[in-house]
Amino acid sequence: MAATMKDLSRETGLGLATISKYFNGGVVREKNRLAIENAVKKLHYVPNEVARSLKTQQTRVIGVVIPELSNAFITSIISSMEDILRKQDYAVIVCDCRSDPKREKEAVEFLLHRRVDGLINMATDATGAHLKAALNANIPVLLIDRLVESLRGKVSAVVIDNAHAAGQAVRKLTELGHRKIGLVLGSPNLYTTNQRLTGYLNALKDAGITPTEEYIRYGNYTMDGGYQAVSDLLKLKDRPTALFVTNFEMTLGTMLALQHSGIRVPEDLSVIGFDKLELFGEIFPDLTLIRQPQLSIGREAANLMLDLLMNRDAVSHRIVTLSTALTEGRSVRACADG
Amino acid sequence: MAATMKDLSRETGLGLATISKYFNGGVVREKNRLAIENAVKKLHYVPNEVARSLKTQQTRVIGVVIPELSNAFITSIISSMEDILRKQDYAVIVCDCRSDPKREKEAVEFLLHRRVDGLINMATDATGAHLKAALNANIPVLLIDRLVESLRGKVSAVVIDNAHAAGQAVRKLTELGHRKIGLVLGSPNLYTTNQRLTGYLNALKDAGITPTEEYIRYGNYTMDGGYQAVSDLLKLKDRPTALFVTNFEMTLGTMLALQHSGIRVPEDLSVIGFDKLELFGEIFPDLTLIRQPQLSIGREAANLMLDLLMNRDAVSHRIVTLSTALTEGRSVRACADG
């Protein structure tokens, strides 16, 4: 049905090699150029990317494996990534693995079969086992948001300064006199969880505060988890006077839990949240929070991947760390206690 | 680097055709089967999907073109679609066109170059001009959420019963005695906008109410648009006593506008919203609203596409209409006026 270069060749009387050269930016005699262009129009020729891929051994496809598509933080990263990659004529195949390591591994294999040129992954499996095959296949692998220790030096990554961000938030609270500071973390063993915990502990140490174990809760990065974690914290005999919540969904859960318990922010409790996402910002506009630069994460990731794709020989893997910002709201005040 | 079937052939002493047959489920003598399986393990052979695509003339890739990836309604559809398609070994390339018809057309062409087997589109360009090329290429096209009139009979579609849904919501209000009912629509000329307007007008007619032009507002399906539209409605001398808001973002905007104006729901104003999306359902849990079955939309779309892909000859295009449901909350009450 569709026209091929062979048809162009017949139509113009030129050799296949000449036609190919024309499409790849080679120099072609003026009259031949015109002849080809006419033939292209006449026959509605479009190059067959599949055939090109077979011959050139590159598909111009990037595989993206993420834990969850229905997550605003992730989609805004993907969206900015896809934008840049497509402009460079790279397609993006997205695989949502529902935070399931088994599915994640299958997704990687699926993409490898398709011979993607590169892989971008927000890792669910912290051991990195799912990426072995990709490394064997010798394609560039780029982690986003979460580092995988066992892969250090073998892959590139774009992350944020988690520990610093958490430290900044907690320090803000200690400076205002808070000593009983609740922390709501994501799932245990996740890179970001650990890093944010480290930042929290460091800030407490700097303020000479001994951490209280029962103030540290895990909310699995879900709204319900956050709700539950905060509800539990409120039940403690010796309640925290301030809260640092380490992602968007849990911050939402936190605010609901507080609303339902009739606890006022900041009068009764100071709160620092995480991630300002489009719509949500308007609902609790006065929240003090840590902002992640989603768009930059996507942009950096896309550009870094393009870089890796260009200089396949230069095996030096880079880790890009982006900084967060603390946005001041009105959800924090000096500690009223003792 | 990577092993090919030729290597397997050499290793096992079998012909290429036999190896191929084995992989495509053909019958192979027991000892040959074993020989092949051993060779596969030994050489770490993985089939090259690109070469297969070239030969079989199908890529097992579905292109998906949407107006916006950072939109929870859309991503939950995509997520359920991708799940089903990948299980059938189809990959999904997502293109976000930022609600820009020009980009939309480019995206379609991009995907066509890549020889996708089918196209799923939530159309930005209501004229359908961007899909001409896809129809010429003779690949199945499936619209979701929005019908395109000019393509009727040429493409399949999965939509919801917009007019019925809107009618149901508005009828609920008229039955409670409301006669001044504000309507907040999306962008003009969008399929869903028109259909929902139709449902509204029908319901008014049934109740013997003459529509008031200034009660009908366009909020462009954005939160800000909804906020603005509702703020304007509140400024009217003869305010509506009830509101029907026709998507999720605008419903959010509506609730904020009402909160800021100190208007109580339902005491001062009855409200029916649209779309219950994960997180935000919890923030306004008592809203009466129309629920769209996102997951079913995705599922139906995926299955319908698979169907189209199987029976390429049967050109009968189907339009699947899914029903919505009215979820009762506490944001509606009988009209206090007159």
Next chain:
DNA sequence: GGATGGGATTGAAACGTTTCGCAGCCTGTG
């Protein structure tokens, strides 16, 4: 024991490009 038949196996061509090495042509110079 040889013919028959049927299933497994095979070689070769094809899918639509890119690329390599070589041939052809033209221009300008000695």
Next chain:
DNA sequence: CACAGGCTGCGAAACGTTTCAATCCCATCC
């Protein structure tokens, strides 16, 4: 006028599969 040298164009092979028609092998039957 012949020849060197630089472009441009060409044929053919290759990328890794699938598939067709033909062949082969083996068991069965007469």
